[in-house]
Amino acid sequence: MKNRILVIEDDEIMRITIEDSLKANGYEVRSYEKGSDGVSTFKEDEYSLVITDVRLPDMTGLDVMKMIKAHDEKIPVIIMTAFGTIKDAVEAMKLGAIDYITKPFSLDEFNLIVERALEVRTLRDDNIRLRRDLSDLYSYPNIIGESEEIKKVFELIEKISQTDSTVLIYGESGTGKELVASTIHYQSNRKNRPLIKVNCAAFPENLVESELFGYEKGAFTGAAQRKPGRFERADNGTIFLDEIGDLPSNVQIKLLRVLQDGSFERLGGTDALNVDVRIITATNKKLEEYVKRGEFREDLYYRLNVIPLYMPALRERRDDIPLLIDHFMDTYNCRFGKKIRLESEAIMDLMNYDYPGNVRELENIIERCVALSSDSSTFQENIPPHILKKNKDKPEDTSLSNVAADAEKEHILKVLKSTKGNRTKAAEILGISRKTLWEKVKNYDLAQ
Ligand SMILES: Nc1ncnc2c1ncn2[C@@H]1O[C@H](COP(=O)(O)OP(=O)(O)OP(=O)(O)O)[C@@H](O)[C@H]1O
Numbered sequence: 135m136k137n138r139i140l141v142i143e144d145d146e147i148m149r150i151t152i153e154d155s156l157k158a159n160g161y162e163v164r165s166y167e168k169g170s171d172g173v174s175t176f177k178e179d180e181y182s183l184v185i186t187d188v189r190l191p192d193m194t195g196l197d198v199m200k201m202i203k204a205h206d207e208k209i210p211v212i213i214m215t216a217f218g219t220i221k222d223a224v225e226a227m228k229l230g231a232i233d234y235i236t237k238p239f240s241l242d243e244f245n246l247i248v249e250r251a252l253e254v255r256t257l258r259d260d261n262i263r264l265r266r267d268l269s270d271l272y273s274y275p276n277i278i279g280e281s282e283e284i285k286k287v288f289e290l291i292e293k294i295s296q297t298d299s300t301v302l303i304y305g306e307s308g309t310g311k312e313l314v315a316s317t318i319h320y321q322s323n324r325k326n327r328p329l330i331k332v333n334c335a336a337f338p339e340n341l342v343e344s345e346l347f348g349y350e351k352g353a354f355t356g357a358a359q360r361k362p363g364r365f366e367r368a369d370n371g372t373i374f375l376d377e378i379g380d381l382p383s384n385v386q387i388k389l390l391r392v393l394q395d396g397s398f399e400r401l402g403g404t405d406a407l408n409v410d411v412r413i414i415t416a417t418n419k420k421l422e423e424y425v426k427r428g429e430f431r432e433d434l435y436y437r438l439n440v441i442p443l444y445m446p447a448l449r450e451r452r453d454d455i456p457l458l459i460d461h462f463m464d465t466y467n468c469r470f471g472k473k474i475r476l477e478s479e480a481i482m483d484l485m486n487y488d489y490p491g492n493v494r495e496l497e498n499i500i501e502r503c504v505a506l507s508s509d510s511s512t513f514q515e516n517i518p519p520h521i522l523k524k525n526k527d528k529p530e531d532t533s534l535s536n537v538a539a540d541a542e543k544e545h546i547l548k549v550l551k552s553t554k555g556n557r558t559k560a561a562e563i564l565g566i567s568r569k570t571l572w573e574k575v576k577n578y579d580l581a582q
Pocket residue numbers: 276277278279305306307308309310311312313314418493494497
């Protein structure tokens with residue numbers, strides 16, 4: 135595509151000279167005398183570059199640039215300044231001009247600057263495209279994180295999505311195991327086939343088998359109709375068996391057979407059925423220990439553990455906490471129609487906590503705080519006290535806010551003692567409301 139250049143210059147001789155020179159170099163050119171005319175055509179058509187004089191009859195070239203950049207912030211702008219007005223040039227560069235040229239100038243000089251500006255633009259475009267390609271490769275929109283630990287997870291997802299291998303996802307509760315299982319399915323070529331999720335711990339033991347493998351009519355009292363199981367429904371797709379450690383032992387044998395040759399029988403049936411199902415399992419327990427204790431078949435364990443995928447705990451990838459905070463703030467602000475912004479103290483509180491419940495715990499805290507807060511200043515009050523308390527237990531925390539909090543705590547305790555626990559009196563002495571005192575007592579764990 136030919137580069138189209140917009141020129142805004144009030145001096146007619148200058149304007150025609152520039153226009154001719156640019157056209158001679160193969161560019162398409164539109165030129166205007168007034169800033170306002172230039173800005174309005176810019177909005178209607180695509181341009182690769184804008185060149186504007188700094189002094190125009192109706193506005194300054196800097197104003198032109200601001201208006202144009204408000205419309206398209208990436209458009210390169212060259213400002214032409216008069217001899218002796220280097221201040222204008224500096225100002226223009228500060229405001230985002232790609233270059234400037236001082237009048238009078240030779241056409242060679244001018245053409246060089248134009249060429250360079252267009253080159254920089256192409257480079258920038260390429261850069262953006264390159265970055266986008268890379269992030270496509272190693273990031274998944276639903277899984278937030280940039281830490282080294284989570285990147286390892288991304289790489290593994292990338293590799294295993296294209297295979298049919300059985301994956302065992304392990305990691306603490308709330309680390310995103312189910313999220314990763316879904317991601318693997320939707321990245322794989324089974325993505326248009328079903329993803330069936332079964333939580334093995336959520337069914338009574340005697341129902342797991344019929345749920346997974348289905349039953350024939352009359353297989354047991356109450357089996358009035360034949361019912362296909364989840365494995366049949368997952369045919370050609372993926373089955374996600376969550377909390378696999380809780381699979382009853384009679385079902386473990388059946389699962390082992392599916393893994394060996396893809397076949398099983400419905401409960402009460404004799405015909406072997408064949409399915410093509412990819413199996414992904416997850417556990418937050420140490421499956422090896424189940425094996426040692428004889429509660430989980432060792433042969434099944436090895437079949438399931440073809441590709442182990444470890445989901446790191448949130449405290450092992452603290453770098454991701456700020457990103458996750460942002461993500462969940464957006465999610466819940468949007469859901470509750472609010473515009474709560476976090477103040478720095480609240481961010482510090484959220485960043486210093488250890489999150490035994492991992493991402494789910496962080497998500498729940500933010501959901502709760504956004505739901506309860508009427509505006510940004512009340513967010514912090516709604517952070518659960520045990521989180522604040524944990525922070526203050528850290529001996530190395532000598533930040534001003536922490537030292538101040540300690541002093542506050544001491545003082546409240548002293549006053550409460552002097553009033554023999556009478557909070558109304560204590561609040562009066564402290565010069566705060568009863569509600570504030572109550573909150574502080576709760577946050578500092580001072581209730582006696
Ligand atoms: N990296 C992440 N980015 C965004 N959201 C996440 C991330 N990890 C987890 N979540 C969210 O946290 C919650 C818990 O995740 P998930 O259910 O996948 O955890 P889990 O490991 O399966 O937990 P459990 O062992 O308790 O079943 C979900 O709402 C999930 O969307």
